[in-house]
Amino acid sequence: MEEDMECETTGIHPHRVKAEKPIYDSEYYAAEALACDMDIPVIYSTGRNKEPIEEWLEKTKPSIIHRDDGYGWIHVIRSEDRRNRNDSDEIDVLGLQEAWENLEASEREICKDKIFELANNFRVTAGKWMFWVSTGGKGDYLWSLVAKGIVSGNTLAKQAKISASEMGKEGPDANEHVVCIYNDDFLDKDQVYESERTIRSLGIKCQLHYKPDVFTLLGVYRKNPWNLRPTIYTSNFDVIRNQSIIEEVG
Template sequence: AGSKESSVEDKVETPFSAEAYAAEAMAADMDPWIVFDSRRTPRNEFDGWLESNRPSQVCRFGDEEGGVSRVGWIAVLGPSHCPSSNDVMGLQESWEKLLASGRSVTFQTVKELALNHGVLTGKWLMHLDSGFKLDHAWECVARAALEGKISVVKVSPFNPATEVKQVICAYNQNFTDESEVIRLDSVIRATGVKCPLSYKPDVYTYLGIYRNNRWKLCPTIYESKFDLECVPRRSHIINKVTNLEVT
């Protein structure tokens, strides 16, 4: 029986298990970030900063021999950005209690935890192949943050060890406010970004709920596809919890 159990566990722990995604995300958060803080840095330095930190050219692992450190994220903080005062420790304690209680884990139970602990931020995600399109999309949303239209944006640096796409994240304050989520989508679209977007609450990130998680929760709660056919052009946004279009 022991060998059977371990072989089942091996299957669960594929390289792309939720735990693996969570570990990679945590490692990126812990490594140094390259940040343009528009609350402190003069705007006339932005173009040079953008040029010298193109995400397709910045390597996740740096260059130890060349004295270049590892890079977790590249980020732009908007002029009105203020760090959210959330109780992540309390959230994680409540989560452990929930799991120990054997209660079923659903979107609603996770949302309750998020509301109780004030962990309400979320982000639209853009997954793009490394290269010109990624750098261009990043420049578009980074400028929107500089102009105060988005509170904070970040992009993952190039990772030569994986063939995975790079991701751009654009944040808002409250994932439970659907109108706020839709408004952020329209800000992103207005910059010229046309790729599909998916929206993920930060509570899922803090609790390690990624793709292929054991609760079978979809870690993204909205999806946005840009419609090039209709006039005026607009996004079709689907709420993944209800499977209804919300636009």
């Protein structure tokens, strides 16, 4: 097991969101995501891990990594050479959040195009294709396809993650994992479509939804007060035609 997992836990994690009757709105989902981010990560990186990805996956199946033990996301990363990266490419999250606060305070209309403009200005252009899968054998298998695709270089994506299992959870996503598969620029439609194509090439046939990271960073989730849809594409796979049908949404 990775060093990230070698720690003492107490059963009930301090970051767990507690509510007797939670209201499943944007604030709830944002708090859940933040709690997951603050929990212990489990990470496989091609630049650090020496064991084969197949062996690591066997020890870190999502169905056996639990939120109640203090774990949040399980990550797989294909490392890249950052020596030639320009400093101007670095994202400015603090600048984005300050501009967002100013926009909210101005009481001007908040719309998708304005958020996309902020994302471009502050270089917060990453996004992810997402799907949900029940915990257990199916979830473990589909995650293994994604993880091996990332490591082998068979995807445009260089990074993916899956949420740890959370048995007994109530609400719309009860007993499900969410899988996020990233690409660099949600504003580049061709790149988004190519990322989807390489995900499908791994054998992932379930419905996919695409969400820009800027929505996540600004706390724009389902049932938000601005009536914004936080996903901008949906992909369904037509098994008979053996092809994807991608639609723009929102």
